[in-house]
Amino acid sequence: MPADLAVVGLGHDGLPLAQAAVAAGLATVGYDPDPRRLAEPAAGRTPADVRRMVKGGFRTVTDPAELGRVRTVVLCVPTPLDPGGDPDLSTLADAARTLAARLRPHTTVVLESTVRPGTTETFLRPLLEAGSGLRAGRDFHLAYSPGRVDPGSRTHDYANTPKVIGGLTPACTEAAAAFYGRLTEKVVRARGPREAETVKLLETTFRLVNTALVNEMAVLCHDLGVDLWDAIRCAETKPYGFLAFRPGPGFGGHGAPPDPGNLLRPGPAGATDPAPGLRLTGLAREINDRMPGYVTRRCAALLNEYGKSARGARVLLLGVTYKPDIADVQGSPAAEIAQTLAELGATVGYHDPYVPAWSVRGTPVPRADALYEAVGDADLTVLLQHHHTYDLQGLAAKAQLLLDTRGATPAGAAHRL
Numbered sequence: 001m002p003a004d005l006a007v008v009g010l011g012h013d014g015l016p017l018a019q020a021a022v023a024a025g026l027a028t029v030g031y032d033p034d035p036r037r038l039a040e041p042a043a044g045r046t047p048a049d050v051r052r053m054v055k056g057g058f059r060t061v062t063d064p065a066e067l068g069r070v071r072t073v074v075l076c077v078p079t080p081l082d083p084g085g086d087p088d089l090s091t092l093a094d095a096a097r098t099l100a101a102r103l104r105p106h107t108t109v110v111l112e113s114t115v116r117p118g119t120t121e122t123f124l125r126p127l128l129e130a131g132s133g134l135r136a137g138r139d140f141h142l143a144y145s146p147g148r149v150d151p152g153s154r155t156h157d158y159a160n161t162p163k164v165i166g167g168l169t170p171a172c173t174e175a176a177a178a179f180y181g182r183l184t185e186k187v188v189r190a191r192g193p194r195e196a197e198t199v200k201l202l203e204t205t206f207r208l209v210n211t212a213l214v215n216e217m218a219v220l221c222h223d224l225g226v227d228l229w230d231a232i233r234c235a236e237t238k239p240y241g242f243l244a245f246r247p248g249p250g251f252g253g254h255g256a257p258p259d260p261g262n263l264l265r266p267g268p269a270g271a272t273d274p275a276p277g278l279r280l281t282g283l284a285r286e287i288n289d290r291m292p293g294y295v296t297r298r299c300a301a302l303l304n305e306y307g308k309s310a311r312g313a314r315v316l317l318l319g320v321t322y323k324p325d326i327a328d329v330q331g332s333p334a335a336e337i338a339q340t341l342a343e344l345g346a347t348v349g350y351h352d353p354y355v356p357a358w359s360v361r362g363t364p365v366p367r368a369d370a371l372y373e374a375v376g377d378a379d380l381t382v383l384l385q386h387h388h389t390y391d392l393q394g395l396a397a398k399a400q401l402l403l404d405t406r407g408a409t410p411a412g413a414a415h416r417l
Contacts, residue, residue: 003027003059005179006070008095010060012328013112013147014076019049020158020183022056030060031067033098068102072110072179075099075124076147079113087115089123096124100131108141108175110165114200120144120193121168136168143167143176144193146200152325162186166196205281210245212284215291218247218417222298229407229416247417249295249384249405250333251288252322292336295405295417299337299380300344302415306401308379311345316368316378318395319385320352327354334384335360349374353389375399383408 004026007018014030021028050058067073077095079087092113099109109128111120120143125136136142145165150156163180165187167173177187190196214232221228228247236244300310320334321327329335338348338360350358351368358365368374372395375381381399383392386408396402396413404414 002069003029003066004071005029006031006067006073008032008067008073008075008099009077009091009113011076011078012151013149014074015050016149016158017074017076017112017183018058019053022053022058024182026182028053028058029066029070030058031062031064032060033062033064064098064102067099068104070107072108073099074110074112074145076112079115087119089115089119092124093127096127097131100128103128103132103134103140105134105139106141108143108172108179109136110143110145110176110179112145112147114147114204115144115197117194117197117201119197125168137172141167141169141172141175142193143172144196145176145180146196146203148203151328152323154325159184162188164188164190164196164199166190166193168193207245208251208288209280209284210243211248211251212287214245215247216287219294222417227411227416230411232407246407247405248291248333249337249417250291252331252333292333293340295333295337295382295384295403296340296344298415298417299341299346299382299403302401302403303380309345310341313346313379314377315341315346315348316374316381317348317350317365318352318375318381318383318390319387320350320355320358321385321387324386325354325388329355329358332385337382337384338365349378352385353387371395372398383414 005018005021005028007014007021007028007030010018010030010032018028018030075092075095077091079089079092082088092111092115103109111124115123125142128140128142129135132140134140143165145163148161148163149158150161161184163184163186165173165176165180166189167176173189177189181187190199214228218228221231232244232246235242299315303310303313317334317338320332320338321329322332334350338350341348349366349368351371351374352358357367375395375398378400380401380403381395383390383402383404383406386392386406392409393413396409399414402409402414403417405417407416409416
């Protein structure tokens with residue numbers, strides 16, 4: 001049965017896109033050759049969300065023939081970094097070859113996966129053209145649009161988040177804009193695919209660098225006896241020239257490559273020397289990577305200050321996801337913190353309303369079912385993620401010792417990062 005849209009890859013970008021398309025009345029299919037992945041909600045979506053999508057006509061398919069019966073195909077496949085820090089494009093290549101064998105004239109193809117600038121033109125385009133016998137920009141439309149999903153956000157959804165689009169030709173841009181214009185209130189046209197690809201990396205690098213700055217300030221202010229959280233509260237009243245970032249136990253998530261500078265090298269067909277002028281991103285990565293260790297040292301110091309050793313101490317971690325109010329633990333610094341505390345001899349448990357089971361390096365971490373009882377029993381409670389279901393004032397009153405890495409508890413109610 002023909003459809004308006006096929007989403008290839010139903011992960012943290014693909015599933016929200018499909019959800020928005022269904023809500024807009026588009027006949028939508030989600031394609032993945034592995035049927036097991038089609039049943040895994042992502043990006044903060046729940047099985048109830050998926051059931052509503054199905055009622056709206058959404059279908060999940062494993063038959064690649066379905067890709068030849070749609071007007072628009074959006075590729076949202078994962079591109080994780082390999083051990084050398086380069087994007088692994090093998091899944092994208094497989095998806096491109098599968099699509100190319102069934103690609104029809106006048107179809108609009110959009111890539112949303114995080115890639116190096118130049119990937120759409122020098123990697124994806126040749127695969128599509130070779131497998132289909134069609135020419136991009138003449139026989140079918142090709143564009144790139146960076147994913148901008150904010151999982152768990154109560155203020156930014158698909159409709160009110162502007163969508164950036166860069167097409168291979170002006171006609172490609174307009175074709176993609178016509179599609180996304182049905183899903184979002186604003187479409188922003190980039191000069192081309194390379195500029196659109198760079199948007200994603202620029203946004204990620206901006207977050208990386210500013211998070212590193214405020215994390216470094218947190219360490220310095222603790223040593224100086226300065227309340228950084230109060231300084232941030234005051235600084236963000238400035239109506240220009242300042243954007244508030246807040247420190248935390250580390251840096252994680254899907255849009256957080258370990259070194260964005262690595263992705264800003266020339267594309268797959270270009271040279272591999274590091275791009276000039278990106279040393280700052282490497283330093284920012286180092287600072288953020290040190291935060292889990294810093295949090296662990298603060299835990300040990302707090303226990304020692306109150307006459308307890310880390311060895312044998314009962315430590316409860318609250319919130320182990322990388323963002324509040326979602327179930328995603330990818331890249332969360334909680335894993336490293338739990339591992340290091342265990343190596344110090346602490347007995348580590350966790351509580352997270354969104355994570356029913358959690359393992360660190362293959363070892364299950366005990367989950368506290370009775371939250372307040374567990375907080376009262378723990379020698380040290382560490383707030384790693386501020387889920388809004390937590391009554392922080394009540395938890396602070398119950399805890400023997402509370403370290404707040406998010407600055408979410410009332411002033412004076414806990415030790416802050």
